[in-house]
Each structure stands twice: as C-alpha cells, then as structure tokens.
Amino acid sequence: KYAEIHTVSTYLSDLFATKFTSDTRNNEHLYRDPFNDELIQLCPSYPKYCVVPSTITNEEIREAAKFRSYKQFPTIVWRHINGAIIARVGQPEVGWPLRHSKEDENMIQAIINSHNDTLTTNSIESGKNLNRLLILHVGSHDAAIKNYAKYHINCNLEFMTLPDIHAISRNARMLRASNTTQCENWLSELTLTHWLHNLSVLIKAACCVVTNVDEHNRLVIVHYSNGQDHTSPMITLAEIMLDSHYLNNKWF
Template identity: 25%
Template sequence: MASSSTPKYNSNSLESSSIKRTPKDGTKWEQNEEIPRLPGETRVTDKEVIYVCPFNGAVKGRLYVTNYRLYLRSVEIDPVVILDVPLGAIARIEKMGGASSRGENSYGLDITCKDMRNLRFALKQEGHSRRDIFEILTKHAFPQSHNLPFFAFVNEEKFAENGWMVYNPMSEYRRQVLSWIHPENQAVVMRSSQPLVGMSGKRNKDDERYLDIIRDANGQISKLTIYDARPSVNAVANKATGGGYEGDDAYPNAELFFLDIHNIHVMRESLKKLKDIVYPNVEESHWLSSLESTHWLEHIKLVLTGAIQVADKVSSGKSSVLVHCSDGWDRTAQLTSLAMLMLDSYYRTIVGFEVLVQKEWISFGHKFASRIGHGDKNHADADRSPIFLQFIDCVWQMSKQFPTAFEFNEQFLITILDHLYSCRFGTFLYSCESVREKEKVTERTLSTWSLINSEKAKHTNPFYTKELNRALYPVASMRHLELWVNYYIRWNPRIRQQQPNPVEQRYMELLALRDDYMRRLEELQITNNSKISNSSTSSASPSQMMSHVQTHF
C-alpha cells in the first residue's frame, strides 16, 4: 500500500484554481483587449457561454478562441473567473445534448484535456451557435488534422536565452546507442531495441560480436548484463511478431534480466483510472484502495526499481549494461535517463536535465507525436500513452526523497509537462530528428528551455546543494512513494495547496538578504579601493572584509 494519505480538503474554500487576477504564463494584456495574447497569437472568435464548473456550478461568461488558447472570462461575478487552456492540451471535443434537450445546461460542448481535467460549456440552442464554435475549436485544437501549422511556428515571443543552444548533439555523441560512461570504472550504459529473433530463432553474428566487444571493453566482467524492461511473458510473445530476446545459445557471454514493466497500453489505462478518482471529485472515503486499484504508483515503483538496478550494476557492480524494451524508445528511455540521473549529478542541474531530455528522449526518438497526439483529432489512437509523464513523475519522487540534490524545483517539472502539450514551443514536436530537420524546428520555433532559462529563479530549488560523484538510490517501495497531488489534483480547489511553501519562501528571503549583503560588501570594497588607490597600502581581500560583516544568519 502506498504512503499517499488522503488529500486534505479545505471546506471553506470553493474558489476555483482558475480564478486569477493576472495571467501567469508570460502572456501580456494588449491595450483595449479582453484577453491576454502572446506575440503571434490572434483572436479567432468569441461567444457567450455557461461554463459548467464542477466545483463552483454554472458560471456565465464569454469564451474566446485564439490560434493558441481557449479563454473564458466570467461576467456578473466577483472575483472574476478566468479559464485559460492552451488548445494543444485538448484531446477531444464532443457535442453534448441535442436539439430536443430540455435539461438545464444540457446542450453544449464537452472537452477532454490531456492535463487531467475536463471542461463543459453550455450554449443556447438557437441557430447554429454550437456548430460554429465546435468547428472553429476543432480546427484550431487539431491543426495537423486540418493542414494548419502548430502555434509554435507562428509564435513571435522573444527570450533572453536561446534554449536551442542547451544541447549540442555532436558534443554528446559517442556511439549510436551509448548513453553514458562511468568516469572512474569506464562501465557504460547502452540502449537498443529487442533482437529480431522471431519464432525460428534467427541469429545475427554482427550483433552477437558487437555485444561481445562491449563486454570486452569493460575488462572487469565475464558477462554483459542485459536489462529487458518487459515482463518475460511479453518478450516471449513478441517472438510471434518477429521480435524476442537474447537467448543463451546466441549470447552465452550475456546474462538477461526482465524488469516486468508493462507496455504503453497498460500505462494508458492506468492513467485513465487515476483521472477517474481525482477529477472532478477525489474519492475520499476509499482513497487508498481507489488509488491502489489504478496501479499507477505500482508502475512508478517498477520503473524506479529497474533504473536502480541499472545504476547499481554500473556503479557498484562496475559492469557495462545494455537496456532495451521492444522498440527502444519508451521504457528504455525511462530506464536509461533515470539511471543517469541517479549516477551523474550534472543531470540534476537545470541545464543538465534539459540536456538529458534532449538526448535520451528527443534525439533518441521517443515518439512524442504518437504518444501525445500533438494537433491530431484521433483521440482514440492506440499509440497514445503517458510514458514521458511517468518519467517526470519518477523524477519528482526522487526529488521528494533527496530535497537538496536537485537544482530544479517542482514548478520546473510542471512547466515541462504543461509545454509537453501546449504546442507553444517546438521542443516536443514530432517523433524523430529527420522530421524536425525537415520542418526546420530549431530555426522556425522557440525552445521550452528558452522560457525556463530566462526565468531560472522561478524554477530553482533554494535548498539545492551541489555535490559531485554522489550516486542517488531512491527507495522504491510503495511505502515511500506518493501521488503527486500538486500535479494530478491541481485543478481541484478543495485540495489544500501548500504553495508557496512557507519554509521555501522564508529560505528564499534569506538568500535574497545574503545576496544584498554581498552586493553592499562589493560596493564598500570598490569605494575603499578608490580611496586608497594612490596609497602603497594593499587593499583588504574580500575574505578579510567578509570576516567583519555580521548578518542575521
């Protein structure tokens, strides 16, 4: 049973998390505009609607649609209710009710989002009010299905930092399948897809020799360790479709371990079950059993456990490892990137984590287009799956267990997930580098890292302590894993939010105070140096001056 306690309610607060005075996503108010707009964002239409809020009831307002967002602003209510949803976060738009519907607010639109919420808008039944807004929303929410560009290609924002400069493929390049080399024992983390053994037990001498070379290069092991992310029964079943696993006859110098991580379809269904118990209402009376029935934390546990085995084998076992699943771009990416995060402190920095995502996920070909369904109206596509979300959840679990080990904070991870869906940036668009090059993504779009690195203070963990060469091994038992409430249940206003964290806020204030003292010290030193510049007396060093400065700490 997981340690996740029942989310706490604040019964006195029914104020929606969507109620806000000012936009928080970098948008700016244009003069005489009723909605905020990004540079390059254009308004398409607007209409009077009733927002059927699951928390506050029916809210009368005006719904605006741009080429980037769906934006509702309430009327006749104080405080004003604001609903601001990037169109890229929409998974499905359905018509609700028919011409003969008579129930209150029973005619309109149902919108399912990719970020754990649903939206419902009631419309007047006169004329073609619903048809028009349905067609416009569908067209702009699913641009790839209507020969329209992603908003990322018309976004005209400017940032102080160029996020595309974070990752240089050539500087990271070693071999096609090499992810990481241990700096001391030279053991490596390799990745691949499954061997194409098939039912007839086909062999490939070059592949067998290649694995022997990897083993020999390590020089400290008799056998190469192979981690197959799949359950063994699935690996056997894959033989029927031409796949399979490394058998002892063909790979006598390798030892194979199955990690029992389920496929994309199981993960998709698990997230659906999780959404059912957290939105719009949290299943409070049977919270633990309901959470357990989703198996979400169980899957998180298996992914973390597998990554721990990979990391420990490389670091403590001093052995090179090969990691694969079926195709090599889902569970494999989860395992290699998490193992690298455990082994290498560089990837726990903000820029290092960005490099990790670029290298292990984007460059190695995780199928973002298929798994997320960017701009595609086919919401029932069997290829959709929350694999990257699961990875970020695992990172969050690690950050909870090691609160000083990561330079980035929770908001950093949430921002990444929000823009995984938003299509505001080009970072997560498409599934492979060849398509990105064809579409000139780095030339024609902005990077998510441009936004984050231009606002680093918002995404920095104030408790971060830089450490070198320290491996982190999180506890992957169900007792130590938690549901990420601030992500999965963030739309529910009844959940008592702890943001901003009072301890973190006070620590930030103390850091600001320290920086202010350091600034004053530098000014005093400059003034002092100028006064004695013509004197033969040497000026005091900063460390000497620092010893005379007292602070509140």
C-alpha cells in the same frame, strides 16, 4: 567534427558535441558518432547523434539494425565515472526460426570491448563482473530472447516484467478519471489505478541498472519491444540517479 567546442552551447547538437568530446578525450579511439542523413532515416526514433564503438562501420550498423525492432541498433547512452557503460537497443527479432545476426553480435562485442577498455583502475582492482554483460529485458519472460542471449559469451539476462504500454495507458486513464481530492478512501482509489505499482517497478528496474553499473562495474544493455515504452524512462531515471550533480539535498 568536434574540434570546436563552444563555451555556451545554443543547440542540443552543441551540447552533445561538448559532452561527447569531454567524455571521450582520453578514449577518442574507442567511440565515434556515426550519424548521417542515411542513418537518421534508418532509425527515425533515435536522436540525431548517437555513440557507437569506433571499430564499427556504418555498413555494420545498417546490417545490425535489420535484426532489431524498429531498426534500433545498439548505441551507448551513458559511461559512468568508473568506466562502466549503459547501452540501449531495440528488442532482437528472433522469430520462430531462432535466427541471429552476426553483425549484431559483433556490435555488442565491440561495446563490451570498449567497456572493458575504459574501466578505471579502481574498478579493475575490485574484480567484480568486469567481463560479464548484463542484458535487461524490460518486459516479461520470453523464451526466444532467452535463447538468443546464449549467443553472447559471459552474459546474464534478466526480465524486469514491467507492464506494457497498453496497461500503462489504461492505468493513466483511470488515474485521470479518479477524484482522490474528494474521496474519503483516496488511497484505495489511487491504489486501484495501479499507478503507484507502475512507479514502483520502474524505480526498482532503474535501481537494478544503477547497482550493476556503479557497484559491480558492469556493462548493462536495456531493450524492449520498440524502445518507446519503458526503455527511455528507465534509462533516464538510472542516469539521474548515477549523475553526481543530482546526488545532493537540493534535488532529492
């Protein structure tokens, strides 16, 4: 499927194919793109192309998706130069019975295995948290999610406590309504919207991802209630901070 690589990519699908093939050339047995029309309908909020471990079948993806909010199954979104991985997934639908999904656990374990297999020699020699999964829940403390994390061996769970989408929308309306250009106390007016606070906690959460991936060689999985609140901007910001292309005076 990815045998033909175009020199100049015209569509996003071509860009993905080029990048995917380039990044996995030496580890092609570890990853694959699972998507077909059936899986696109399964999770319409996901892009057309995703990356999962090659050991996971589409049937396992369908079963794992049943356990995640909005059927957002675990998918790999970044592999760093040291081999460390960032993955995203919908929040587990544990519920009051504290149920769990074997297929979901197998899929997470497969991502852990692929992460360990792609770590570079330098990162292995550093010996920092190589096998310890870090799950970042974007929202506030949740006892059910904390209990579910116990099903993953060698796992740490952290709550980023970012405000929910309703608070963000309310703050955005306050920001649009404020007129800081004609206000003597413009900084106080801006502070009251809580927008600077929202940006601050988002950057702090992204920095947490960057530190664990770049310095500690850890696999980081990010999730929230529906994946459409802070998950995407948090991961995107972390990827920009990790991308060497942007680490120069031109972009910062």
